Amino acid sequence: MSGGKMLRHIQFWILAVLGTVLLTGCGSEYLVLNPKGPVAETQYNLIIISTILVAVIIVPVIALTAFIVYRYRDTPGNKASYKPEWAHSTTLEVIWWIIPIVIVALLGYFTVRDVYVLKENPNKEVAPMTIQVTALDWKWMFTYPEQNIATVNHLEIPAGVPIRFQVSADAPMNSFWVPELGGQIYAMAGMATELYLQADEPGTFAGFSSNFSGEGFAKMQFDVVAKPKDEFDKWVKEVKGTTPAMTKADYEELRKPGVTDKFTYSAFPEGMFEEIVAKYGHGHDMDYVMEKMPAPAGDKSSSETSLNTQHKTESHNMPGMNHSSMNH
Amino acid sequence: MWENIKDFASTFFVTGDPLIYGADVSIVLTIIAILFVLTKYKKWGWLWREWLTTVDHKRIGIMYLIASLLMLFRGGVDALLMRVQLAFPNVEFLHSDHYNAIFTTHGTIMILFMAMPMMFALFNMVVPLQLGARDVAYPFLNALSFWLFMLGAMLFNLSFVIGGSPDAGWLSYPPLSQNEFSPGPGQNFYIWGIQISGIGSLATGINFIVTILKMRAPGMKLSKMPLFSWSVLSSCIMIIFAFPILTVTLALLFLDRFAGAHFFTMDGGGNPMMYLNLIWMWGHPEVYIVVVPAFGIFSEIVATFSRKKIFGYKSMVWAMMIIAVVSFFTWAHHFFTMGTSASVIAFFAISTMIVGIPTGVKVFNWLFTMYRGRISFKQPMLWTIAFIPCFVIGGATGVMLAVAPADYQYHNSYFLVAHFHQVLIGGVVFGYLAGIYYWWPKLFGFKLDEKLGKWGFWFWNIGFYVCFMPQYALGFMGMTRRYYTYGWDRGWADLNLVSTVGAFMMGIGFIFQVWQIAYSIKHGERDTTGDPWNGRTLEWSIPSPAPFYNFAVVPQVKEMDDWWETKEAKANGTYKEQPAKLEPIHMPKNSGIPFIMANFWFLVGFGFTFGWVWMAVIGFIGVFACMWARSFQYDTDYYVPVEEVRRTEASLGRVV
Numbered sequence: 001m002s003g004g005k006m007l008r009h010i011q012f013w014i015l016a017v018l019g020t021v022l023l024t025g026c027g028s029e030y031l032v033l034n035p036k037g038p039v040a041e042t043q044y045n046l047i048i049i050s051t052i053l054v055a056v057i058i059v060p061v062i063a064l065t066a067f068i069v070y071r072y073r074d075t076p077g078n079k080a081s082y083k084p085e086w087a088h089s090t091t092l093e094v095i096w097w098i099i100p101i102v103i104v105a106l107l108g109y110f111t112v113r114d115v116y117v118l119k120e121n122p123n124k125e126v127a128p129m130t131i132q133v134t135a136l137d138w139k140w141m142f143t144y145p146e147q148n149i150a151t152v153n154h155l156e157i158p159a160g161v162p163i164r165f166q167v168s169a170d171a172p173m174n175s176f177w178v179p180e181l182g183g184q185i186y187a188m189a190g191m192a193t194e195l196y197l198q199a200d201e202p203g204t205f206a207g208f209s210s211n212f213s214g215e216g217f218a219k220m221q222f223d224v225v226a227k228p229k230d231e232f233d234k235w236v237k238e239v240k241g242t243t244p245a246m247t248k249a250d251y252e253e254l255r256k257p258g259v260t261d262k263f264t265y266s267a268f269p270e271g272m273f274e275e276i277v278a279k280y281g282h283g284h285d286m287d288y289v290m291e292k293m294p295a296p297a298g299d300k301s302s303s304e305t306s307l308n309t310q311h312k313t314e315s316h317n318m319p320g321m322n323h324s325s326m327n328h
Numbered sequence: 329m330w331e332n333i334k335d336f337a338s339t340f341f342v343t344g345d346p347l348i349y350g351a352d353v354s355i356v357l358t359i360i361a362i363l364f365v366l367t368k369y370k371k372w373g374w375l376w377r378e379w380l381t382t383v384d385h386k387r388i389g390i391m392y393l394i395a396s397l398l399m400l401f402r403g404g405v406d407a408l409l410m411r412v413q414l415a416f417p418n419v420e421f422l423h424s425d426h427y428n429a430i431f432t433t434h435g436t437i438m439i440l441f442m443a444m445p446m447m448f449a450l451f452n453m454v455v456p457l458q459l460g461a462r463d464v465a466y467p468f469l470n471a472l473s474f475w476l477f478m479l480g481a482m483l484f485n486l487s488f489v490i491g492g493s494p495d496a497g498w499l500s501y502p503p504l505s506q507n508e509f510s511p512g513p514g515q516n517f518y519i520w521g522i523q524i525s526g527i528g529s530l531a532t533g534i535n536f537i538v539t540i541l542k543m544r545a546p547g548m549k550l551s552k553m554p555l556f557s558w559s560v561l562s563s564c565i566m567i568i569f570a571f572p573i574l575t576v577t578l579a580l581l582f583l584d585r586f587a588g589a590h591f592f593t594m595d596g597g598g599n600p601m602m603y604l605n606l607i608w609m610w611g612h613p614e615v616y617i618v619v620v621p622a623f624g625i626f627s628e629i630v631a632t633f634s635r636k637k638i639f640g641y642k643s644m645v646w647a648m649m650i651i652a653v654v655s656f657f658t659w660a661h662h663f664f665t666m667g668t669s670a671s672v673i674a675f676f677a678i679s680t681m682i683v684g685i686p687t688g689v690k691v692f693n694w695l696f697t698m699y700r701g702r703i704s705f706k707q708p709m710l711w712t713i714a715f716i717p718c719f720v721i722g723g724a725t726g727v728m729l730a731v732a733p734a735d736y737q738y739h740n741s742y743f744l745v746a747h748f749h750q751v752l753i754g755g756v757v758f759g760y761l762a763g764i765y766y767w768w769p770k771l772f773g774f775k776l777d778e779k780l781g782k783w784g785f786w787f788w789n790i791g792f793y794v795c796f797m798p799q800y801a802l803g804f805m806g807m808t809r810r811y812y813t814y815g816w817d818r819g820w821a822d823l824n825l826v827s828t829v830g831a832f833m834m835g836i837g838f839i840f841q842v843w844q845i846a847y848s849i850k851h852g853e854r855d856t857t858g859d860p861w862n863g864r865t866l867e868w869s870i871p872s873p874a875p876f877y878n879f880a881v882v883p884q885v886k887e888m889d890d891w892w893e894t895k896e897a898k899a900n901g902t903y904k905e906q907p908a909k910l911e912p913i914h915m916p917k918n919s920g921i922p923f924i925m926a927n928f929w930f931l932v933g934f935g936f937t938f939g940w941v942w943m944a945v946i947g948f949i950g951v952f953a954c955m956w957a958r959s960f961q962y963d964t965d966y967y968v969p970v971e972e973v974r975r976t977e978a979s980l981g982r983v984v
Contacts, residue, residue, distance in 0.1 A: 029805050029818070029819035029820075030801070030804045030805055031804070031805055031806040032737045032738075032803070032804040032805075032806065033804050040737075042733065043733055043734055043736060043737050046731055046733050046734040047728070047731075047734045047737065050727070050728045050731045050734060051728065054724035054725075054727055054728060055724075057688065057720070057724065058720055058721060058724050061691060061692075061695070061716075061717075061720050062716075062717045062720065064695055065695060065713070065716050065717060068695055068698045068699050069698065069703060069713055072634070072698055072699065072700065072701050072702060072703050073702075073703050073704075073705070074635075074702040074703055074704040074705075078702070080700070081700050082635075082700060082701065082702055083636070083700040084635055084636045084637065084701070085637060086636070086637075086639075086700055087636070087637035087638060087639050087640070087641065087697075088639070088640060088641075089696075092692075092696065093640050093643050093689075093693075096688065096689055096692040096693075097643070097685070097689055099688070100684055100685040100688035100689065101685055104678075104681045104682060104684060104685060104727075107681055107727065107730075107731060108677070108678045108681060110731070111674065111677045111678070111681075111730075111731045111732055111733065112674045112677070112678070114732075114733040115670045115673050115674050115677065115732050115733055116670045116674075117733075118733050118736070119670050167667075172501070172503050172504040172509055173501060173503075173504070173600065175665060175739065175740060177739075177806075177808075179737060179806045182736065182737075183665070183733065183734075183735070183736020183737040183739070184665050184736055184737075184739055184740075185665050185666075185667050185736075186663065186665050186666045186667060188600065188601065188666070189503070189594040189600070190594060190599070191601075191667070193666070193667030194667060195667070206806060206818075208806060208808055209808070210739060210740035210741060210808035210809075211740055212428075212496075212497050212504075212740075212809070212810040213504060214428070214496075214504055214509060215424045215425060215428065216424070217810065217811075218424065218810075218811045218812050218813055218814070279595075280594045280595055
């Protein structure tokens with residue numbers, strides 16, 4: 001067998017195997033393609049629209065390439081026309097400047113539309129519930145300001161209720177991502193980013209960090225459990241009754257680098273998330289954080305409870321920043 | 329005393345891993361072997377006179393090429409180690425630390441120490457020849473650029489066995505790359521290795537802009553300049569705007585680490601997002617910097633191997649220039665998920681998609697260059713044809729990534745990994761390999777073996793799809809980049825295994841290419857005509873390998889594709905022979921200063937890496953001494969007498 005022929009055989013079998021492997025997919029393990037909430041749904045639709053629009057270019061171009069390469073190959077007796085000086089045609093060039101412009105314009109329209117849509121609550125009929133997410137060195141901490149409970153590496157939410165996540169970090173940058181519920185947002189120290197997600201139905205969804213943050217990064221995974229509203233309330237009550245309260249000391253222990261198990265806490269120090277953000281904040285997003293923070297639950301404690309950390313807090317006077325609102 | 333030495337050695341040298349001990353042994357053996365051969369065959373003088381001190385752009389190009397192929401090997405081995413680790417769930421081949429170091433060095437090396445030098449190799453090998461020039465505008469600076477790159481790359485690579493590799497990702501985002509989270513010298517190696525070679529890259533950018541604008545043969549208007557030279561101009565314009573940003577960014581990060589500044593820290597008023605903005609203001613143009621010259625290469629090759637004029641020359645030039653400008657307005661798409669305002673995201677999404685327009689235009693122009701041509705499937709053309717579908721798919725997934733709300737789902741996932749490998753391998757690597765096959769005879773005087781080359785070609789190509797297509801699917805499954813391990817429960821196992829197989833196929837392809845080069849040195853078809861491919865541009869009008877002065881008589885250019893027109897005119901009998909008059913040729917003299925100065929820069933970098941200020945000071949003194957010495961060197965050029973030119977040309981089979 002000649003080298004070329006053998007290679008073609010190899011090529012065939014590899015493509016056959018590859019095709020089979022890829023086609024067995026589209027099952028439930030393709031998280032992004034199995035949206036379980038309105039945000040992921042919007043993004044899924046965009047993925048489909050953009051795939052179709054780029055396919056409009058890809059498929060003809062590849063077909064054209066195959067045709068031209070075959071038709072004009074340099075073999076004796078090839079009767080196709082040969083015009084070595086033909087190198088310009090205004091009509092043709094205008095056509096292929098316009099095709100990509102039209103496609104980009106279409107894609108641009110859908111993109112801009114959904115960029116704005118996704119900044120808003122996806123479900124106008126239901127008031128959103130707030131959960132605060134803090135990325136720590138290599139674990140996720142979730143604090144529920146409305147319920148005054150906290151969890152680590154484990155998230156429970158009511159199904160059918162839009163959740164407004166406020167995301168920050170007390171560690172290098174991470175990214176908070178639950179593919180089946182919708183795309184991600186960065187978790188960054190000194191900032192509180194905002195992300196709306198909603199699960200339409202009860203279920204367990206895999207959550208990841210997608211931004212590399214060091215040694216234990218691969219273990220920064222968590223499960224999101226969506227439950228009917230009443231079961232969720234029952235769970236909250238159970239947590240309230242059976243688990244310990246998180247203290248400042250507990251938090252200091254948590255934020256040390258390392259991989260941990262799941263934890264649940266019946267309470268957390270009041271205003272802790274705001275303090276974590278403010279600790280590194282020097283103007284960025286502070287207005288935003290302070291304006292949008294819901295009224296914290298639990299007893300009002302004085303500012304003496306501020307976190308005792310080795311980081312020096314330094315706040316600059318940025319225009320428009322309201323320091324007084326930081327003291328609860 | 330003995331204890332102190334032992335203590336020092338155990339932190340200075342990387343210990344505790346059999347892979348690294350293996351590397352130690354092979355490095356020492358290689359060095360001993362090189363020293364032995366050089367001494368035994370008394371080649372030290374030759375090495376110094378002919379290579380270390382050379383200012384000849386063709387030799388500098390060859391050195392860039394050798395360095396980049398070595399780095400391709402190193403980066404490729406890194407890739408294979410990663411793929412072995414990910415082949416199955418829960419593999420314990422590499423520890424997390426080690427894996428992090430390997431993906432960091434893989435990325436950094438492939439972009440900065442493989443793609444960049446391979447690009448500079450092609451600039452140096454081709455541009456002056458294409459322009460009808462005898463050298464670049466600043467030959468001394470050119471040598472200095474090379475040696476800065478080389479010593480920077482060596483400094484970076486040293487971290488593998490001394491001190492420890494950087495492990496905070498190829499762009500070293502703070503705060504992860506700050507002292508608090510990355511103690512030890514790894515990040516310092518990163519900063520200084522890139523800093524030193526980056527200064528060299530900036531100088532190359534300046535050098536080639538001036539060369540292209542000032543050194544073209546008489547009659548070659550910009551509107552008649554070959555497209556590869558245009559692509560180099562576009563790329564160099566991006567270099568001179570982008571690389572200063574890199575220099576400043578790395579300097580600020582170094583001040584944070586070394587002097588306790590707070591530019592990018594989490595506390596003390598620092599802002600890590602500022603680093604992300606700065607590094608991507610360099611980093612995104614950087615990918616266009618490396619890919620645009622590949623567009624130029626394809627344009628030359630498509631025309632030559634279709635025996636047809638390039639289609640839509642003006643569109644091609646405009647497309648490359650538009651890319652050069654728009655590339656500076658896309659950087660924020662690397663952090664669409666940072667939670668910024670909708671308008672900012674919308675702006676960067678649209679500007680990113682806009683890059684797709686000129687790129688799409690170029691693809692159509694290449695296709696219609698082949699249309700009504702006669703396509704011969706020599707190696708350069710094979711890679712060009714393979715590039716088209718690969719790059720079209722890669723470009724399309726790039727446009728999909730630019731759809732910001734959808735990007736929230738792709739961001740940092742394997743979908744992204746597959747996309748950028750597809751454009752960087754399918755565009756840059758395929759392009760540069762095509763260019764190397766194309767211009768190889770001009771530099772070395774022989775062709776690379778077709779048969780071995782085709783084996784290499786097919787292994788690379790099939791391997792590529794086997795490796796990266798599954799990664800798009802893995803992205804949809806939620807697998808994110810930089811994972812060193814994963815569990816069975818995710819369902820990622822099959823596709824990862826397929827991907828690993830593909831990576832090894834590409835490795836086999838590379839081995840075929842190395843074999844091909846070794847084989848062709850002895851058995852490759854010699855090029856006696858100087859024009860082995862029936863070329864169109866000026867470089868094919870001189871003998872192969874090109875003599876050190878390039879053109880015995882500076883050509884007078886009348887047409888685009890001047891050499892092709894000359895051949896046509898000769899065939900038609902309408903060619904009017906111009907009486908060629910040989911004149912003494914003005915050439916630059918060799919100099920050892922670039923090599924010595926770069927070594928002092930190495931000392932600076934090594935000193936700062938370990939915080940040994942005394943060593944850095946010695947390095948700086950050396951650098952300034954070299955500048956001083958060069959400033960007072962007046963005897964830097966000479967004339968090649970007519971007799972010598974005549975003799976050289978005669979020995980290459982030419983009569984003038």
